[in-house]
Amino acid sequence: MRKFIVLVTLCYTTATLVVLGFVSNWLRDSLLFEGSVIVPTLVFSIPIVLVVAVMAYRRENEWLTVALLAIVLGSGWYVAKTHHAAYGEWLPSLATAEVETSGTTVLNAHGQTIRYRLELHNPGTITHREYLVVTRGGTEQRIRIPIFDDARSGYVSAKAPNDWIILHPTPDTNVYRADIGRFLFVRKSFQVNLRTRAVKTIATKPSG
Structure with a gap:
């Protein structure tokens, strides 16, 4: 026994x-x-x-x-x-990650060029992750942003990068405001520190 x-x-x-x-x-x-x-x-x-x-x-x-x-x-x-x-699944899927991207756009601020995009990993599943991918000075950074509180949150595929995310500069050269676009059915804004990779939710509005 x-x-x-x-x-x-x-x-x-x-x-x-x-x-x-x-x-x-x-x-x-x-x-x-x-x-x-x-x-x-x-x-x-x-x-x-x-x-x-x-x-x-x-x-x-x-x-x-x-x-x-x-x-x-x-x-x-x-x-x-x-x-x-x-x-709709009995257990979390172990399948290879599915990734959708907003496409890359460019922001010129503080005398530097920043290329960025938003990636949705395994959208609509328990293992969903959302990443802001930023290239600055030839270095790529991948920063997780908690966009979807619920794995079942909806979205529409981006036709242009700003359909999903828009970066705005602040007086600090390392800190940017990230506004979530209309094709993601979540209305949030984040403060993103590119040096420390710290992310802070600064605004949340009802979707619709």
Whole structure:
């Protein structure tokens, strides 16, 4: 029985950590609870499973083992059901990233030329990411901008770069204001520091 308890616990914990790693872009991005409908369940289930597993292992108790199995199967079913209801898929897709781009445009400010574009990675899915890609002084920077709060947020493919994003200079040569364009169904503005890559939301308006 102890071998079974260890096997179930290891399989569930490993699978959960892999899914959390995938959702967080392998820890390159923060694990925000609002970023995915399945993250809270996965995060809270791990310590519960471990506590029940330790108790079942020490006592070699059949009922605790049944409880452990019920928690594992129940959590897995709930995660799959919740993800399917939200995104139409039972589990996060491991497919190669789909990338859509606004196209590149040029901004001349503070005596320098900046080329920039917006990229949508895996739009409409749990693993969506939005990046501002800026080339300045021959160096390309990729800065993540939290445009979509919900993976189901809509958009229309850009016909011109300013359909998705418009950069405006500020008195600081490293800081720019990024306004989100009308073809992304989100009305936000961000303050972007090209030196530190820090991003701050400075305005949010209802879409429409």
